[in-house]
Amino acid sequence: MAEHSLLDLGPEVSAALAEHRPVVALESTIITHGMPYPRNLDTARQVEQVVHEHGAVPATIALIGGRLKVGLVQQDLEELAEPGQAAKASRRDLAALVARKATAGTTVAATMYIAALAGIPVFATGGIGGVHRGAEESFDISADLIELGSTPVTVVCAGAKSILDLPKTLEVLETYGVPVIGVGTSEFPAFFSRTSGLPVAHRVDSAHELAELVAAQRLLGLPGGVLVANPIPEADALASEQIDGIIEQALSDASRQSIRGKDVTPFLLARVNELTGGRSLTANVALIQNNAALAADLAVALCAQEQ
Numbered sequence: 001m002a003e004h005s006l007l008d009l010g011p012e013v014s015a016a017l018a019e020h021r022p023v024v025a026l027e028s029t030i031i032t033h034g035m036p037y038p039r040n041l042d043t044a045r046q047v048e049q050v051v052h053e054h055g056a057v058p059a060t061i062a063l064i065g066g067r068l069k070v071g072l073v074q075q076d077l078e079e080l081a082e083p084g085q086a087a088k089a090s091r092r093d094l095a096a097l098v099a100r101k102a103t104a105g106t107t108v109a110a111t112m113y114i115a116a117l118a119g120i121p122v123f124a125t126g127g128i129g130g131v132h133r134g135a136e137e138s139f140d141i142s143a144d145l146i147e148l149g150s151t152p153v154t155v156v157c158a159g160a161k162s163i164l165d166l167p168k169t170l171e172v173l174e175t176y177g178v179p180v181i182g183v184g185t186s187e188f189p190a191f192f193s194r195t196s197g198l199p200v201a202h203r204v205d206s207a208h209e210l211a212e213l214v215a216a217q218r219l220l221g222l223p224g225g226v227l228v229a230n231p232i233p234e235a236d237a238l239a240s241e242q243i244d245g246i247i248e249q250a251l252s253d254a255s256r257q258s259i260r261g262k263d264v265t266p267f268l269l270a271r272v273n274e275l276t277g278g279r280s281l282t283a284n285v286a287l288i289q290n291n292a293a294l295a296a297d298l299a300v301a302l303c304a305q306e307q
């Protein structure tokens, strides 16, 4: 486990890492900018519980008063969940927010970076950031993709939302040499739905098989992460007809209001939540729990390999 002057490990996380027991990192931009209050707070707690139930220790990561906190207490979660309070920290924001002693939710990119500092190799989230539609004009490509190319953390997600350009997102992941692994599927899932029509290069069918692949990535000395694409459970999936029009509406609202930069993703997520009247939120909660369960199983399998 890494000692680092900016890092605060919670007691449960610290003990688990010292004893080489399984730990799962969790992000916090989903709490601060991904879901409305109070569902964000409930979900953050439920996801931690799912990780526990699957035999691993949850390590929710955020910036609290300028400290890189790994393993949050209830008060931290409540502060992050409070509407409009916390900032959004991607990799490029970390230095400024640390210097200012700010409190912020960390994106997938920033959470990967901090998880690697803490020595946590497995991370669960809902959906990653990616290449935005119209990126050929805006150049809006999430730092999540570059982080996946350079930081050795395995990220379990349910694919990416079709607010993004999914074919371009997969192309950029290929360019950065990121293995994208379908779990029980040969297709990249589209967050709310299990399919996107886009193939993934590799597929596994169990957490054990996934652990062997992750171990091979490390043995090879490849520096980057692994992206695990875990489709939403069948029972919770939304039909694409239910969501496509809403995503188009959210995108056109964003363009009409000239939303730019780091505000794009939070704006689109909030708009999709509003326009579906909570249906998308229920699916979102279900897929995060599903990802947390798989990530915990993976962390357990990786620890078993070490024995």
Ligand code: PSU
Binding pocket: 027, 028, 029, 030, 031, 033, 034, 035, 090, 106, 107, 108, 109, 126, 127, 128, 129, 130, 141, 142, 143, 144, 161, 261, 262, 263, 265, 266, 269
């Ligand atoms: N996509 C979602 N839910 C989320 C996010 C993305 O479906 O909560 C969050 C994640 O924290 C992700 C971040 O890392 O948004 C990406 O932001 P940007 O596109 O600005 O890089």
Ligand code: MN
Binding pocket: 140, 141, 142, 143, 261, 262, 264
């Ligand atoms: Mn962006």
